[in-house]
Amino acid sequence: MHGSALSAAAWSRRIAQRFPDHDAIIDGTRRVTYAQLDQRVGRLAVALAGRGVAAGDRIAALLVNGLPLVELYLAAARLGAILLPLNWRLAGPELGWIIDNAEPRILFASDSLAALATVATQHVPIIIVAEQPDATNAADAYDALIASADEDVHPGDDPAPELPWIMLYTSGTTGRPKGCLLSQQGQVISALAMASQWQSDEHTRLLLSLPLFHVGGTGLLFAHLTVGATIIIAPRQFNAEAARRMASELRCTALGVVPQFYPDMIAAQKSDPLPLTLQLVTMGGGMHAPELVAEVRAILGAEPILGYGQTEAGNYIAYIKGAEQLRHPKACGRPLPQFDVRVVDSDDNPLPIGAVGELCVRGPSVLNAYWRNPEATETALRGGWLHTGDLVQLDAHGLITMMGRSKELIKTGGENVYPKEVEAVLFEHPAIADCVVFGVPHEYWGEAVKVMIALHPGQSLDARGVVDWVRARIAGYKRPRYVEFVATLPRTDTGKLLTRELQARPLTVDQVVE
Numbered sequence: 472m473h474g475s476a477l478s479a480a481a482w483s484r485r486i487a488q489r490f491p492d493h494d495a496i497i498d499g500t501r502r503v504t505y506a507q508l509d510q511r512v513g514r515l516a517v518a519l520a521g522r523g524v525a526a527g528d529r530i531a532a533l534l535v536n537g538l539p540l541v542e543l544y545l546a547a548a549r550l551g552a553i554l555l556p557l558n559w560r561l562a563g564p565e566l567g568w569i570i571d572n573a574e575p576r577i578l579f580a581s582d583s584l585a586a587l588a589t590v591a592t593q594h595v596p597i598i599i600v601a602e603q604p605d606a607t608n609a610a611d612a613y614d615a616l617i618a619s620a621d622e623d624v625h626p627g628d629d630p631a632p633e634l635p636w637i638m639l640y641t642s643g644t645t646g647r648p649k650g651c652l653l654s655q656q657g658q659v660i661s662a663l664a665m666a667s668q669w670q671s672d673e674h675t676r677l678l679l680s681l682p683l684f685h686v687g688g689t690g691l692l693f694a695h696l697t698v699g700a701t702i703i704i705a706p707r708q709f710n711a712e713a714a715r716r717m718a719s720e721l722r723c724t725a726l727g728v729v730p731q732f733y734p735d736m737i738a739a740q741k742s743d744p745l746p747l748t749l750q751l752v753t754m755g756g757g758m759h760a761p762e763l764v765a766e767v768r769a770i771l772g773a774e775p776i777l778g779y780g781q782t783e784a785g786n787y788i789a790y791i792k793g794a795e796q797l798r799h800p801k802a803c804g805r806p807l808p809q810f811d812v813r814v815v816d817s818d819d820n821p822l823p824i825g826a827v828g829e830l831c832v833r834g835p836s837v838l839n840a841y842w843r844n845p846e847a848t849e850t851a852l853r854g855g856w857l858h859t860g861d862l863v864q865l866d867a868h869g870l871i872t873m874m875g876r877s878k879e880l881i882k883t884g885g886e887n888v889y890p891k892e893v894e895a896v897l898f899e900h901p902a903i904a905d906c907v908v909f910g911v912p913h914e915y916w917g918e919a920v921k922v923m924i925a926l927h928p929g930q931s932l933d934a935r936g937v938v939d940w941v942r943a944r945i946a947g948y949k950r951p952r953y954v955e956f957v958a959t960l961p962r963t964d965t966g967k968l969l970t971r972e973l974q975a976r977p978l979t980v981d982q983v984v985e
Contacts, residue, residue, distance in 0.1 A: 478632035479548040479655040482697060484509060490673055490699040497721075498538040498704040499603045505699065508542070515546040517620035522596075524576050526551030526630055529638065531575035531595065533557045533566070533584050535707050536683050539600045539613055541692065543579060544637070544683075548655055551630030555638045555650075556684035560886070561946045563590035565648075569640050570595060573650060573842065579613065583707075602707070632656035635839050639686065641782050642880075642887040650842030651782050657836035658693055661786040664807045665694035668776060668790045669725060669751055673699035677725040678718050680705035681753070687778075687885065690786040691727040691753065700725075711735035719745040726752040726773065729885055731915060733763060737770045749773035755885075756791055756803030757873050758917060764793050779803035779871065781859055783851060784810075785836030788859075789871050802870040810834040814865050819854060827874050830863040831856035881910035883918050886948045893920060893951070896944045897937070902930035905960050907968050911953060911978060921953035921982070923973055925960055932956075934984045953982040 487509035495505045503511065524530060530547050532554060534540040540556065547554040555573050557566055559581075570578070570592045578595045580588035581602050588597050601611035635652035642648055669675070669691075677695045679702055681688035695702050703721055705714065711732040718726060726749055733754075740747070749771055754764070756777040767775050775793035780786050789804025796802065806812045813821050814828040822828045837857045840848040851858055862874045881888040890908035897906045905925040913919035926932060934954035941950045955976070961969040 476632070477656040477659050478629050479545065479636060479659055479693075480629045481632075482659050483512070483545050483548070486697065486699050493673055493699055494701045495696070495699075496538050496541055496702050496704065498536075499706060501538045501603070503538065508545075511617055512542050512545040512549065514617045514620040514622070515542055516549040517622050518616045519546060519552070519577070520550060521620065522577060524550055524552050526634075527553065529553045529555050529573050529575040531555045531557055531570060531573065531578040532684075533559055533578060533580040533588050533591070534600060534683075535559065535581045535583065535602055536680070536688070536704050537581075537602060538704070539579065540683050541696075541702075542617075544689075548636055549629070551634060553635050553638050553652070555640075556689075558640075558682070558684045558946070559584050559587065560948060562942075562944060563587060565945055566591035569648060569650075573638060582611075630655070632659070633839075637689070638842055639684070639782050642889045642892060649844055649847055652839040652842055653785050653836070654839055657785045657834075658689075659697065660809050660834075661690065661807075661836040662693035662697045664809050665690055665787060665790075666698050668807070669694060671695050671698045671700050671725070675700035675725055676703060676721065676723045677701070677727060678703045678705060678714065678721065678723040679727040680709050680714065681727045681729070681885075685885075686780060686782050686786045687753075688727070690780070695725075712739055715739055715745060715747075718749055719747055722748050724748055724750045728753070730754045730759060730763075731884070733767055733771070737766050740770050747772055751776050753778065754793075755779070755917075756789060756796070757801050758803075761797050761800045764796055768793050777804065779873070781861075783838045783857055784832055784834075784859070785838065788812075788830075788832055791870070799868075799870055799872075801872045803873050804871055805869050806832070806871065809836060812865065812871075813856070814863060815856075815858075819858075824865060824867050827862060827864050830859045830861050830865075830871065832859065833857060879909070881908075881918050881920055883910070883913070883920065883948060884916040886946075888920055888949045892945065893922070893941060893949055896941055897922065897924070899944075900932070900937075900940055902926050902932045904930075907960055907970065907973060908951070909970060909974055911974070913952070916952075919952040920949065921955070921978070922951040923955045923957055923960060923976075925957055934982070938984050952984060953978055954984055955982050 487505040491506035495508045578597045598612050600613040632655045636655040637653045638650045640648040640650050715736045752773045754775045754777045756779040777791050778787040779789045791804040810832045812832050833856050864872045879890050893908045904927040908922045910918040911921045937954050
């Protein structure tokens with residue numbers, strides 16, 4: 472087999488040859504077939520090469536979901552460059568640190584995010600991209616860049632498929648994020664495995680709103696691009712009712728939205744039913760009440776496909792269908808076939824079926840390495856296995872059940888928050904003498920951030936001031952939703968916080984900050 476057989480660059484070209492006239496991306500007023508997408512990507516790759524972008528160089532993208540971001544993923548693949556999709560929910564200083572760490576050659580930014588881009592960097596060239604070109608801005612800088620090149624990159628120039636293609640920064644356990652390097656080959660294999668779970672083909676019409684700077688969104692995108700499906704990009708201003716109406720009007724068969732939409736969609740469908748053609752919708756494995764899973768099936772007429780994954784694994788690790796989830800409500804899925812899995816104890820010794828321990832996986836989609844961080848890479852991939860940091864039980868039926876996290880990770884609304892990152896920001900406040908951050912259950916977000924604070928003598932600070940301090944420095948989703956002030960935080964004789972004791976304290980109305 473030729474070395475490029477599993478490269479994203481080669482695969483995308485083959486799909487264009489197979490389904491040239493089939494709609495690939497529908498993005499508001501932008502609509503391209505697979506042949507048109509292939510041509511635009513080729514020209515974009517040539518234009519980027521003309522700007523000095525070469526194999527291994529980083530291309531940063533501070534872009535909302537849309538055709539340009541899809542094209543940049545594929546153009547980077549043709550050049551052997553590394554695409555760095557940036558989370559536009561982050562604050563300027565957070566983005567600035569990532570950009571300085573990654574050292575991209577060029578930065579693409581949506582026009583609505585131009586101010587944020589200029590705050591984040593003053594030394595990386597910025598190309599502004601119109602979110603929806605019209606008669607007044609059709610000749611925006613991005614389309615002008617594509618139009619400046621009229622040649623494709625020769626197929627023989629495909630990079631080695633095992634080299635890095637995408638760099639996604641994870642939340643930092645100690646305050647600084649790490650860049651996960653994911654290969655073309657790994658992402659193609661992951662996409663094919665996901666497509667088989669979604670039963671996707673050229674007749675599938677996916678409505679996608681999950682952000683394309685996370686593996687959850689890119690996973691669904693690539694899974695459907697690899698089989699010639701049509702991907703309909705949801706607008707940035709999007710809610711449950713918009714999702715229901717777009718799904719009906721555009722005859723969507725698959726839905727990739729945040730699960731928080733489903734209760735409102737179900738309620739609206741009961742009171743004002745619309746014709747729906749949905750077959751599969753995405754949800755989180757082991758995260759939802761059986762009643763919600765059952766109502767999605769009964770009222771929306773779609774089978775939920777529930778997944779569990781991790782950035783370092785390159786995407787989803789396990790999947791389970793709604794019908795089976797109802798029989799095993801706590802399970803988060805069966806491992807996808809590209810992974811070997813095992814459960815280990817604290818000394819990395821394999822544990823028997825049914826025992827609780829850390830989940831380890833290995834397979835082609837696992838990260839190559841952390842960017843410029845060999846120590847963290849060695850720790851995460853020790854013994855040739857990715858250590859997920861998640862405590863699970865693998866049962867005799869092949870199902871993974873999440874039992875907890877060995878990392879102090881908070882999952883809120885699909886975003887990862889590490890307590891140490893928030894604590895580091897809080898300790899910069901002159902009034903705060905001590906603090907601790909942890910996750911608490913939340914009906915809507917799954918988990919929410921709570922902080923307990925002890926002030927320096929004579930200092931004053933209220934809960935709103937705490938939240939405003941955090942929001943001014945890091946992403947809004949990392950802000951505390953519960954703030955509790957105490958005289959002192961309980962610690963052991965060695966200074967270790969008694970976290971379990973603190974987490975057992977009740978949540979009260981006076982702690983809530985909305």
